Amino acid sequence: MSVLSQNGNGRPLIAVEDLHTYYGKSHVLDGVSLHVARGEVVGLLGRNGVGKSTTLKTIMGLVRPAQGRVSLEGSVITGLPSHKLARLGIGYVPEDRRIFRFLTVMENLRTGFDRRGVTADKRSALLDKVFSYFPVLAERRNQAGGTLSGGEQQMLAIARAMMLEPKIILLDEPTEGLMPRMVGQISRIIEVLHNDGVAILLVEQNVPLTLEASRRIYIMEKGRMRHHCAASDLDVNDAVIKQYLGV
Amino acid sequence: MHTIAQFLQAIPFDVVIIQTVNGVITGLILALVASGLTLILGILDVVNFAHGELLMLGAYVGVVVIAATGSFWLGLLASAIVVAIFGAVLQIVTLRPLIGRDPLNTILVTFGVSLILQNYALWQFGPIERKIPEPINAHFEMFYLQYPWYRIMIAALSAAIIGGFWLYLKHGKFGIWIRATSQDRVMAQAMGIPVPWVYTGVFAIGSAMAAASGVLFGPLGGVSHTMGLDWVLRAFIVVVVGGMGNLAGSIAAAIFISLLEAYASIWVDPSQAVIVSFVVLILTLLFRPTGLFASAPR
Amino acid sequence: MTTAPVEKSMPWKPARLSHTAVFWMAFCVVMALLIVAPLVLPPFWRRFLTEVLIWGLLAMSSDLLIGYTGIVSFGHSAFFGLGMYGAAGALLAVKPPNLWLAILFGLGGAAGAALFVAYFSTRLRDIYFAITTLIFSQIFYVIIFTWTAVTGGENGLIFSRPHLSVPFLYDARFTPTSLHWFVLTVVTGSYLILRRVTQSPFGMVLQSIRENEARTRAIGYPVQRYKIVAVMLSGLFAGLAGVLYALQNEFAAPDFVYFITSGDTVIFNVIGGIGTLVGPIVGAGFFQLMRELLSRWFGDQFPYLIPLGVVFIVMIIFLPQGLLGFARRWLNR
Numbered sequence: 001m002s003v004l005s006q007n008g009n010g011r012p013l014i015a016v017e018d019l020h021t022y023y024g025k026s027h028v029l030d031g032v033s034l035h036v037a038r039g040e041v042v043g044l045l046g047r048n049g050v051g052k053s054t055t056l057k058t059i060m061g062l063v064r065p066a067q068g069r070v071s072l073e074g075s076v077i078t079g080l081p082s083h084k085l086a087r088l089g090i091g092y093v094p095e096d097r098r099i100f101r102f103l104t105v106m107e108n109l110r111t112g113f114d115r116r117g118v119t120a121d122k123r124s125a126l127l128d129k130v131f132s133y134f135p136v137l138a139e140r141r142n143q144a145g146g147t148l149s150g151g152e153q154q155m156l157a158i159a160r161a162m163m164l165e166p167k168i169i170l171l172d173e174p175t176e177g178l179m180p181r182m183v184g185q186i187s188r189i190i191e192v193l194h195n196d197g198v199a200i201l202l203v204e205q206n207v208p209l210t211l212e213a214s215r216r217i218y219i220m221e222k223g224r225m226r227h228h229c230a231a232s233d234l235d236v237n238d239a240v241i242k243q244y245l246g247v
Numbered sequence: 248m249h250t251i252a253q254f255l256q257a258i259p260f261d262v263v264i265i266q267t268v269n270g271v272i273t274g275l276i277l278a279l280v281a282s283g284l285t286l287i288l289g290i291l292d293v294v295n296f297a298h299g300e301l302l303m304l305g306a307y308v309g310v311v312v313i314a315a316t317g318s319f320w321l322g323l324l325a326s327a328i329v330v331a332i333f334g335a336v337l338q339i340v341t342l343r344p345l346i347g348r349d350p351l352n353t354i355l356v357t358f359g360v361s362l363i364l365q366n367y368a369l370w371q372f373g374p375i376e377r378k379i380p381e382p383i384n385a386h387f388e389m390f391y392l393q394y395p396w397y398r399i400m401i402a403a404l405s406a407a408i409i410g411g412f413w414l415y416l417k418h419g420k421f422g423i424w425i426r427a428t429s430q431d432r433v434m435a436q437a438m439g440i441p442v443p444w445v446y447t448g449v450f451a452i453g454s455a456m457a458a459a460s461g462v463l464f465g466p467l468g469g470v471s472h473t474m475g476l477d478w479v480l481r482a483f484i485v486v487v488v489g490g491m492g493n494l495a496g497s498i499a500a501a502i503f504i505s506l507l508e509a510y511a512s513i514w515v516d517p518s519q520a521v522i523v524s525f526v527v528l529i530l531t532l533l534f535r536p537t538g539l540f541a542s543a544p545r
Numbered sequence: 546m547t548t549a550p551v552e553k554s555m556p557w558k559p560a561r562l563s564h565t566a567v568f569w570m571a572f573c574v575v576m577a578l579l580i581v582a583p584l585v586l587p588p589f590w591r592r593f594l595t596e597v598l599i600w601g602l603l604a605m606s607s608d609l610l611i612g613y614t615g616i617v618s619f620g621h622s623a624f625f626g627l628g629m630y631g632a633a634g635a636l637l638a639v640k641p642p643n644l645w646l647a648i649l650f651g652l653g654g655a656a657g658a659a660l661f662v663a664y665f666s667t668r669l670r671d672i673y674f675a676i677t678t679l680i681f682s683q684i685f686y687v688i689i690f691t692w693t694a695v696t697g698g699e700n701g702l703i704f705s706r707p708h709l710s711v712p713f714l715y716d717a718r719f720t721p722t723s724l725h726w727f728v729l730t731v732v733t734g735s736y737l738i739l740r741r742v743t744q745s746p747f748g749m750v751l752q753s754i755r756e757n758e759a760r761t762r763a764i765g766y767p768v769q770r771y772k773i774v775a776v777m778l779s780g781l782f783a784g785l786a787g788v789l790y791a792l793q794n795e796f797a798a799p800d801f802v803y804f805i806t807s808g809d810t811v812i813f814n815v816i817g818g819i820g821t822l823v824g825p826i827v828g829a830g831f832f833q834l835m836r837e838l839l840s841r842w843f844g845d846q847f848p849y850l851i852p853l854g855v856v857f858i859v860m861i862i863f864l865p866q867g868l869l870g871f872a873r874r875w876l877n878r
Contacts, residue, residue: 060437086439098434100427111427111438114420164439294672344862350672354617355815356861358808363854370848476804480683483676491673519691525684532665532677 011074013038013168013199014090019058019068021051028054029065030223034201036168041190041200043214043231045207045245051223052203053095056170059201060092061085072167087115091161091169095176097153099160101146105137108145108156112163130159133192151182158189168199175206187213207236207245219244261390262513268389270509272398273467274502275405276460280478281485281497282409283456289492290429290449292350293342296357298457298482299475300364305330305458306470307368310377319382319462323404326462327455334454338447346446361475368472379465401463408459409498412452416494425449484524488531490538499540503527564878576733583725592793595725597833599789601826602732603806604813605739606782611811612820613743614775615755619807620662620678623685624780626802627654628787630689633702633797642707648788655784656777658685663776667769679804686802701798704791719792728789732826735782739822742778743877751775812857818867821876827869 012035021029029051036042046052057063059070061082070078072088086092100108109130113123131138134155140148145156154174161169171190175183183206190200190213204210210217211231219227221244234241280302287295295301305326313322337360345352383400386393416422427435428445436442460478461470468474481504489500504524511520531539562570579598583591603625610618631654632647639646666677689696696702709723710716719727742748750771753761762768791797800806809832810825817828832853839849866873 062433062437081441081443082433082436083439083441086437092437094434094437098431100430100434102430103423103426107423107426110420110423111435111440114423115439160438292672294675341858341862348865349615351611351615351617352861352865354672354675355811356858358811359854359858359861362808363851363858366848366850366854370846370851480680484680487669487673487676516691519687521687522684525680525687528677528680529665532668536668 011071012036013040013073014059014201015069015071015074016055016059017069017071019055019065019070021054021058021063021065021068023054028223029058029068032068032220032223032225034218034225034228036199036201038167039194039197039199040216041194041202041214043210043217044201044203044220045205045210045217045241046220047245048205050220052220053172055220056092056094056172056201056203060090060170062092086164086166089164089167091164091166093157093161093169093171093174095172097150097157099145099148099153099156102144104142104144105148105156106141108160109137109163112160115164126163126165130162133189134159151178151185154178154182154186155189162193162198166198168201169193171200171202171204173203173205175204175209183209205245207241211236259513263510265389265392265394266509266513267506268394268398270506271502272402273509274505275402275409276464276467277478277481277485277505278498278501279405279409279456279463280460281482281489281501282412282494283453283460284479284482285486285489285492285494285497286456287450287453288486289494290425291338291342291446293353293450294350294357295450295453296354296479297337297360297364298357298453299477299479300361300368301330301334301454301457301475302461302464302478303368303470303472303475304333304364304461306379306461306465306474307372307377308458309379309462309465310372310470313379319379322379323459323462326458330458331451331455335447335451337454338450342450343443343446346443361479365472365475372472374472376469376471378469379462381466397466401467405460405463408456412456413494421445421448481521481524484528488527488538489540493538493540496538496540500538503540564875568875568878576729579729580726583722588721591721591725593833593837595721595728595793596790597830598725598728598732598826599786599793600809600813600829600833602735602789603783603786604810604817604825604829605732605736605822606779606786607810608814608819608822608825609739609743609751609779609782610775611814612822612824613748613755614751614772615758616772616775617675617811618662618666618678618776618779619675619804619811620658620666620682621779621783621810622802622804622806623658623662623682624655624783625787625790625806625810626685626689626797626799627658628652628784629791629797629801630654630696630702630787631784632788632791633704636704636707636791637702642705644707644710644792647707647791648785651788651791652781652784655780655787659777659780659784660773662780663773667772667776679807682802682804682807686799686804689802690799696799697797699799701796701800703796706792706795724793728793731785731789735785736822739782743822747771747774812853814867815857815865816860816867818869818873821867821869821873823876824867824869824873828867831868 014036016032016034019029019032032051032055044052044055054063058065061080065078069076072090077085100111109127113126136152137156137159140152145153148156158174174186178186187209190202193200202210202214211234214231217229217231217234218225219240226244227240284295284298287293308326308329309322312325313319341356341360342353345356381395381397383397385396387396416425424440424445427440428442432442485497485500485504488504489496504527507523507527508520511523582594586594603621607618607621610616628651631651635647635650636642662678662681665681666674669677690698706719708716709719709727750761750766754768754771758768813828813832814825816831817826818824835853836849839847839852860867
């Protein structure tokens with residue numbers, strides 16, 4: 001069975017169908033469709049401004065589409081408020097991180113694990129896991145988020161989303177502005193999350209990282225899906241890559 | 248030298264000390280009122296013109312409950328709970344529909360609510376002042392006065408409520424939700440925080456604080472349908488002088504202004520002493536519009 | 546191959562009237578009604594109408610700020626009150642009491658108050674403007690209430706109405722009817738002036754501030770200065786309303802300087818329709834009429850402000866454009 005078809009168990013985890021979104025008069029999303037299966041890592045590539053972030057925001061309920069549908073495990077979730085979606089299992093790590101600057105690292109994490117069903121044991125387990133992946137956060141746990149470096153904030157943003165125990169994490173350009181050494185760390189985190197069974201929809205401009213981490217790739221241009229294939233079918237030097245991502 | 252000695256002799260030190268105590272007491276109550284107002288202003292971006300009437304409502308609930316049960320504590324508790332619920336309902340019915348609209352609208356709506364509440368109170372309770380009886384009857388000697396203990400108790404309670412709320416804001420779950428929401432509403436939602444309910448909760452808490460102030464002030468002054476305006480006016484002055492949305496600043500400003508008014512009352516009639524707060528406001532606006540006590544953000 | 550359609554001769558249709566024509570026709574009709582009114586109405590309603598016009602002028606002055614500049618002022622009670630007391634002062638100090646002096650003093654007092662309030666209130670961001678105007682209007686209240694020697698304190702001032710005198714031309718006492726016509730003239734004149742102002746370049750800048758203050762400032766307009774001028778202009782006409790009120794009732798009382806007056810003004814604005822100039826007059830009329838009717842049906846003690854307050858709130862949420870809001874664009878063209 002081709003990698004491209006939906007997984008054999010039926011419904012995909014996230015299905016986006018024919019989204020049309022406008023910012024004022026600008027037709028930002030022009031019929032965008034994609035799907036992510038349970039536990040799958042899917043990459044979304046494209047130049048700046050083609051609508052990748054808007055797609056993620058629409059899935060997360062932060063932007064309302066004029067037309068189209070987003071479903072989570074078969075149930076339609078378009079129009080639901082974001083806080084419900086977070087509780088249903090969608091984690092969101094935005095561009096420029098957006099951690100709570102005046103809350104400590106611990107308080108930032110707390111916004112994720114302070115919910116019904118999280119016992120004290122579960123909480124320590126979650127914290128232990130996150131601190132083992134990001135020891136620097138453990139060190140800085142009582143420091144205000146705003147005092148962390150860019151890379152540390154990125155880690156906090158991901159760790160915070162992990163506190164929700166999400167089924168899928170929407171990662172928007174995690175390596176942007178990071179030092180090369182940190183890029184490797186992001187790559188490892190994605191792998192760890194994948195091994196944990198968390199699906200990831202990865203929006204990136206870093207092509208090698210995306211191709212290596214993802215199972216399937218979508219490429220967007222000007223608000224439309226232009227290409228969809230297995231990551232293994234693509235290579236950094238491919239013409240397709242040059243066409244849609246080259247300068 | 249001689250004139251300084253003369254001047255010092257003319258200051259009635261015992262009166263000054265008494266007024267200091269009085270000033271701090273009303274200052275703490277004012278701080279409680281202003282905290283609720285600042286909270287609502289800072290988190291919901293709403294200028295709550297009805298805040299004084301919520302205080303008044305709380306005072307009247309206190310009057311009714313205390314008359315029925317004889318217990319000051321029950322009155323305080325009942326007042327906070329009833330007005331908190333009322334505040335929550337108010338926010339849901341009148342303020343939620345206005346989210347995203349011009350802030351002009353919330354000013355007008357809260358103003359309308361204040362009118363309705365004032366007239367309702369007048370209609371139900373009449374124009375004559377009511378009294379909340381003193382919770383404790385003991386007095387202690389302060390200079391030439393028998394100073395009542397209940398006033399100290401009221402000051403302590405105000406401080407306790409403010410302090411308790413402060414702690415809750417820092418450590419409690421809802422407190423963290425409030426802080427996260429006020430810093431980044433969108434990401435707070437993305438983290439599963441039900442922001443619309445945070446707004447309702449904050450309004451309820453602010454209302455409860457106003458109600459508690461009303462009951463606490465009850466034994467000090469009377470309870471009437473017009474008491475709201477005096478308090479809200481002073482509270483707004485405190486908010487401006489303390490720095491908008493700045494909780495610590497509001498508390499400092501409240502005590503500062505109340506002390507000045509208390510001292511002024513030594514020499515002028517109390518109804519004119521309020522001019523002192525006006526002067527402080529004018530000076531603040533002239534020289535430090537961001538607030539006399541403006542400091543680092545929460 | 547196409548042929549041009551044959552021009553059928555159309556049945557004669559009157560040419561569509563221009564907006565200006567319709568507007569002035571409507572204006573004349575309304576004026577005619579208002580001019581004739583005192584001759585046909587019973588005394589109570591005649592006086593009622595005159596008062597509605599005065600409150601309407603006050604609300605109209607406030608509309609310049611709320612409807613056109615986008616800022617809510619709760620300070621109009623101060624301007625109104627100072628206009629009233631200013632006129633009172635002139636009428637008491639100078640014998641025989643002179644109408645024009647009263648107006649001058651009233652306007653002067655209001656302008657002074659407006660300058661004072663404007664200077665401080667415009668220093669702060671939009672929502673704080675409302676708070677500071679409220680506080681300042683209360684400052685004036687306290688001063689007037691406590692400075693008994695000058696203002697008569699709680700009891701206010703009583704004086705007699707001056708003659709309607711045009712130097713060398715005319716001198717006679719006011720009759721209720723001529724007073725009504727005088728008030729009507731002043732209010733109409735104010736409307737026309739304010740209308741001119743809102744349609745002038747100055748007015749356009751104000752409306753730009755209402756739409757997007759940050760952008761207006763970014764373009765380079767000294768927003769604070771425009772706001773100060775707007776508040777002063779608004780205060781001037783509010784003061785004029787105060788003078789008219791003094792003339793009508795022959796007394797000045799601190800009650801009118803109390804915040805309630807400002808509140809009522811804002812209510813008239815919202816109910817009538819902000820940004821229309823005439824809307825507030827209609828709003829004032831509606832409010833006073835309802836108040837009168839409610840007290841007739843339910844008795845004097847009925848808290849008429851409760852149902853009216855509810856109407857007010859419901860209108861803000863569901864009908865924010867007010868009663869005349871549907872005509873807003875039309876009235877402003």
